[in-house]
Amino acid sequence: MANKKKANWKAQLPLLLMTVPGMLYLFINNYIPICGLFIAFKDIDYSKGIFKSDWNGFENFKYLFRTEDAFIITRNTILYNLTFIILNVVICVAVAVMLSEVSKKFMMKFYQTALLLPHLISIIIIAYIAYAFLNSDTGFINHSIQEAMGRDPVNFYADPKYWPFILVIVQVWKTMGYTSIIYFSAILGIDRSLYEAAVVDGAGKMKQIFYITLPLLRPTIITMVLMNVGRIFYSDFGLFLQVPMNQGALFNVTNTIDTYVYRALLLNNDIGMASAAGLYQSIVGFLLVLGANLLVRKMDPENALF
Amino acid sequence: MRKLKSETTFQIVINIILIFLTLCSLLPFVLLIMSSVTQESALIADGYQFWPRVFSLDAYRYIIARAGTIFKAYGITMLVTLVGTTISLIITPLLAYPLSRQDFKLHNVMSFLVFFTMLFNGGLVPTYMMWTQIFHIKNTLPALIIPALLLNAFNVMLMKNYFKMNIPYSLIEAAKIDGAGEFFIFYRVVMPLSKPIMATVGLFVGINYWNDWMNGLYYVTDANLFSLQNFLNRMMQNINYLATAEGAEVAQGSMIMPSSSMRMALAVIGVLPIMVLYPFFQKYFVKGMTVGSVKG
Numbered sequence: 074m075a076n077k078k079k080a081n082w083k084a085q086l087p088l089l090l091m092t093v094p095g096m097l098y099l100f101i102n103n104y105i106p107i108c109g110l111f112i113a114f115k116d117i118d119y120s121k122g123i124f125k126s127d128w129n130g131f132e133n134f135k136y137l138f139r140t141e142d143a144f145i146i147t148r149n150t151i152l153y154n155l156t157f158i159i160l161n162v163v164i165c166v167a168v169a170v171m172l173s174e175v176s177k178k179f180m181m182k183f184y185q186t187a188l189l190l191p192h193l194i195s196i197i198i199i200a201y202i203a204y205a206f207l208n209s210d211t212g213f214i215n216h217s218i219q220e221a222m223g224r225d226p227v228n229f230y231a232d233p234k235y236w237p238f239i240l241v242i243v244q245v246w247k248t249m250g251y252t253s254i255i256y257f258s259a260i261l262g263i264d265r266s267l268y269e270a271a272v273v274d275g276a277g278k279m280k281q282i283f284y285i286t287l288p289l290l291r292p293t294i295i296t297m298v299l300m301n302v303g304r305i306f307y308s309d310f311g312l313f314l315q316v317p318m319n320q321g322a323l324f325n326v327t328n329t330i331d332t333y334v335y336r337a338l339l340l341n342n343d344i345g346m347a348s349a350a351g352l353y354q355s356i357v358g359f360l361l362v363l364g365a366n367l368l369v370r371k372m373d374p375e376n377a378l379f
Numbered sequence: 380m381r382k383l384k385s386e387t388t389f390q391i392v393i394n395i396i397l398i399f400l401t402l403c404s405l406l407p408f409v410l411l412i413m414s415s416v417t418q419e420s421a422l423i424a425d426g427y428q429f430w431p432r433v434f435s436l437d438a439y440r441y442i443i444a445r446a447g448t449i450f451k452a453y454g455i456t457m458l459v460t461l462v463g464t465t466i467s468l469i470i471t472p473l474l475a476y477p478l479s480r481q482d483f484k485l486h487n488v489m490s491f492l493v494f495f496t497m498l499f500n501g502g503l504v505p506t507y508m509m510w511t512q513i514f515h516i517k518n519t520l521p522a523l524i525i526p527a528l529l530l531n532a533f534n535v536m537l538m539k540n541y542f543k544m545n546i547p548y549s550l551i552e553a554a555k556i557d558g559a560g561e562f563f564i565f566y567r568v569v570m571p572l573s574k575p576i577m578a579t580v581g582l583f584v585g586i587n588y589w590n591d592w593m594n595g596l597y598y599v600t601d602a603n604l605f606s607l608q609n610f611l612n613r614m615m616q617n618i619n620y621l622a623t624a625e626g627a628e629v630a631q632g633s634m635i636m637p638s639s640s641m642r643m644a645l646a647v648i649g650v651l652p653i654m655v656l657y658p659f660f661q662k663y664f665v666k667g668m669t670v671g672s673v674k675g
Contacts, residue, residue: 087561095474109505195590216426258669351502
């Protein structure tokens with residue numbers, strides 16, 4: 074018996090060896106930083122090193138939450154994400170339904186290809202494109218649209234009031250294709266005979282969409298929304314850092330938790346604030362993921378992550 | 380008859396809407412490309428235009444003439460993409476395959492450990508501290524390759540599910556009976572059957588490396604190690620970066636620096652490989668996206 078067990082383990086050894094590089098990488102890249110979250114409770118002093126720096130309890134957090142920034146970054150992160158979630162559902166489901174109804178297959182492929190392209194481009198390039206549209210002297214909007222309509226040029230990079238719209242447009246533009254295709258593939262999974270039966274019963278296209286496609290798409294929609302709600306405490310770092318070109322005048326409407334942590338750590342060298350905000354994000358973010366998953370599991374156990 | 384007519388109207392309406400959205404997706408790229416071939420003075424006078432008044436390839440000529448820094452950045456991006464993708468395509472299946480084997484005793488525990496990294500992470504500060512203070516990665520080439528990008532849980536799960544569904548266990552057992560070892564089976568039986576998933580994951584990883592600017596932003600301050608994206612990022616931060624950093628060099632050359640159009644030309648060079656290859660790899664990419672139901 075003992076011998077057999079031993080032999081069993083020996084047989085498992087090659088498989089275990091295979092996992093070593095990958096698991097080692099995850100251990101270093103993912104698990105050590107999780108253990109490193111304690112930094113938030115320290116007063117880091119590089120001359121003493123990370124481990125020997127003094128503990129300072131909740132001071133970093135007290136300090137963080139006393140500033141106005143804590144409120145602003147939380148508000149921005151959540152409100153932008155909520156807007157993205159709502160718009161993405163409405164627009165992407167509509168696009169997916171339309172894609173699935175296009176009768177010419179090559180046209181459908183063409184639309185799909187074109188819509189997905191922005192997803193593959195780095196946010197830096199997107200920031201360049203945004204700059205070509207928005208900059209105050211030579212930007213397309215100021216130079217062509219505003220001028221043609223006889224209006225004064227707008228200094229976009231100095232005026233916060235436009236940015237909620239700009240960021241939402243850029244985000245939708247960038248992710249529309251990707252999300253639509255995910256919904257589209259769910260629609261393709263719907264049993265075709267349902268539509269055939271509906272046609273026999275005399276249902277038109279609109280009826281088919283509202284009584285077959287959308288109801289059957291509901292579980293996918295719910296899952297996607299809840300997963301995104303679970304990630305509501307994380308923002309698209311590149312979008313909020315690069316597209317507004319790191320302009321201080323815009324921070325009030327462009328600063329999110331991720332950009333705040335980055336600036337505090339690498340630009341202002343304020344490790345205390347950065348690590349406190351980071352831990353705040355990790356913990357609340359994790360709770361939200363768990364909560365969202367719990368909801369998915371209640372409504373639609375098949376699609377729960379765990 | 381009425382029915383047919385309404386069907387046609389429906390097709391026309393949805394096609395018009397989709398064409399409009401397609402234009403919204405593509406036109407910004409047209410503006411980018413067009414402004415890179417606009418003569419600098421025309422660009423300053425007319426602004427960025429979809430159809431320039433005066434075409435000029437000066438920006439590209441300028442880039443080629445003083446290629447040094449830019450081609451170097453390009454080379455670094457290519458090197459990083461190549462090395463990173465290769466390593467990733469070795470360690471990702473090596474981890475995913477045992478996890479797909481129900482008879483591997485640790486498959487549940489390890490799957491959870493992999494999956495958990497998608498739910499919870501330490502965030503930027505401890506990660507940054509670790510790479511810079513413990514591994515001293517700052518301003519080295521590995522800084523562009525190793526952190527964050529080498530292996531991710533999503534791709535591991537994607538591969539694991541593929542192995543589970545596409546590689547019958549009977550095949551593995553048969554090979555075992557013939558006396559094949561696990562590594563032999565992995566290399567000679569599993570891998571040849573996994574070309575589609577390798578293509579998909581390779582594509583995901585490759586695009587991530589090509590587009591990555593974050594590792595460079597965090598860990599690289601030495602301009603000699605800038606990838607193309609970091610180079611573009613730096614130019615964006617300081618629009619006159621080139622003029623100031625290499626002012627002397629510019630003064631020696633006789634060309635006037637086409638700074639606005641050149642910036643756009645550089646961005647075009649940055650996206651060109653993706654745009655050119657995109658129609659060919661599109662199929663694999665979409666396939667990978669849509670099978671991506673990721674479960675632990």
